[in-house]
Amino acid sequence: MIKGIATAASGMLPSLKRQEVITNNLANAQTAGFKRDRLFVERLNEAQEAIVPGAEDWGATNQVGLAIDFAPGSLNRTGNAMDVAISGDGFFAVQTPDGERYTRNGHFSVDTDGTLQSADGHAVLGDNGVIRLPAGEVSINSDGQISVDGRLVDTLRIVRFDDPRVLVRGGSTIFEIGIPTVAPQDDNQSAIRQGFLEHSNVNTIEEMVNMITTFRFYEADQRAIQMQDQVQGRVVNELGRAPA
Numbered sequence: 001m002i003k004g005i006a007t008a009a010s011g012m013l014p015s016l017k018r019q020e021v022i023t024n025n026l027a028n029a030q031t032a033g034f035k036r037d038r039l040f041v042e043r044l045n046e047a048q049e050a051i052v053p054g055a056e057d058w059g060a061t062n063q064v065g066l067a068i069d070f071a072p073g074s075l076n077r078t079g080n081a082m083d084v085a086i087s088g089d090g091f092f093a094v095q096t097p098d099g100e101r102y103t104r105n106g107h108f109s110v111d112t113d114g115t116l117q118s119a120d121g122h123a124v125l126g127d128n129g130v131i132r133l134p135a136g137e138v139s140i141n142s143d144g145q146i147s148v149d150g151r152l153v154d155t156l157r158i159v160r161f162d163d164p165r166v167l168v169r170g171g172s173t174i175f176e177i178g179i180p181t182v183a184p185q186d187d188n189q190s191a192i193r194q195g196f197l198e199h200s201n202v203n204t205i206e207e208m209v210n211m212i213t214t215f216r217f218y219e220a221d222q223r224a225i226q227m228q229d230q231v232q233g234r235v236v237n238e239l240g241r242a243p244a
Contacts, residue, residue, distance in 0.1 A: 033105030088190025159184035
């Protein structure tokens with residue numbers, strides 16, 4: 001009976017994590033450049049053994065893994081000259097206090113000293129380092145070249161990765177390289193769209209359905225624990241009683 005309770009409980013843990021991930025995805029459904037998280041579940045005997053030593057014969061337990069879905073979002077026209085979207089697999093390079101990072105969120109602005117900043121307040125990088133713009137009308141072509149009043153200032157540094165799964169989340173729309181031996185490559189294939197922003201790749205209807213389904217799975221496991229606890233109580237209190 002304890003085995004049944006443990007099995008049901010191991011099913012509740014992934015449901016809790018899944019609900020947390022779904023909630024975060026929905027909270028960022030309107031965040032430009034956001035990439036949704038996906039969960040995958042593995043059944044590992046080793047995990048059960050780590051939780052309850054000697055219980056490897058109880059069967060597998062659920063182990064939750066997290067993966068970022070780098071599928072592109074739709075491009076939405078904003079008409080704002082400082083909004084920039086990437087059509088392709090590339091990433092904008094930005095400078096943070098912890099080093100170079102990468103983002104698909106092209107909602108840029110210019111601070112008081114002319115530094116081009118990302119939505120998170122990080123300096124946007126170009127071929128010549130941190131991009132600084134003089135006052136004037138900003139124009140960005142499909143190659144990422146930035147001109148102010150017709151004069152070329154710099155070119156956005158767009159990078160790509162053979163396998164974007166080497167990236168880990170460093171913020172809602174900021175990514176960093178999770179494998180030190182991997183280096184970004186210059187991206188000459190993606191096109192830049194000025195006056196557009198990439199929408200998040202969160203499908204709100206799909207996420208709501210997943211949330212309802214996850215809640216029902218959690219409820220089912222919860223009821224299974226309650227039922228088995230009641231049966232176990234009867235075994236202890238009734239069947240274990242000595243006959244009169």
